[in-house]
Amino acid sequence: AGHPALLRLGGLLHDVSKPETAKRQGGRLRFFGHEAKGAERSAGILERLRFSREETDWVSTWVLHHLRPGNLAAAGAVSDKAVYRFFLDLGPKGVSQLLVCWADHASYLAPKDVERALPAAVQEPGRPMPRWAKGDAAKTIHHMRVVAWLLDRWFRAPEASRPELLLDGRDVMKALKIKPGPRVGELLRSLEEAQAVGKVRSRKDALAWVSRQPPPPPGQA
Incomplete structure (x- = not known):
């Protein structure tokens, strides 16, 4: 389920339902609910293509939750409780979902700017932004920091993401x-x-x- 081709498919399908949910509101184009509809549509596509149930579940889960790290970033500081609940809900799927999310946010920057942003993007959320990062670039780097921080908690701090119970x-x-x-x-x-x-x-x-x-x-x- 962690095959690179499947991850690329998740990246391809994560916004598949934006066209059918698009609405203009306050002068902006909004896509409310596109993640839920996209998860359903993705599952249907993979079923027709004869992907396994496990593969279909992984991709539709990524699509359903692809906004979640961004929502955490928009809320400001990422609490220990938020980290725990993210992985409580997603488990190992959360790790590969974060890779899809990283690619999604990185696509907002030009390739040369992604390379330039990498040192800042892997720092803990809350660190000062580099001087050149302003506006949309700063927002994108912050989102990438949150994604990197969640990955860090999974791999380096399992006691924070999936603690082993001290009692039974x-x-x-x-x-x-x-x-x-x-x-x-x-x-x-x-x-x-x-x-x-x-x-x-x-x-x-x-x-x-x-x-x-x-x-x-x-x-x-």
């Missing part, structure tokens, strides 16, 4: 004196996020965190 269900049930049920799973998911954002760093921290959580309502497992 038995630990949670013992700490809260509760029986198996949905609440155990809810707490484990919340604990994973607490680890990802740095609120919980050790097994001792995890047990203390669990002990502060409310048990399920009476009568519910």
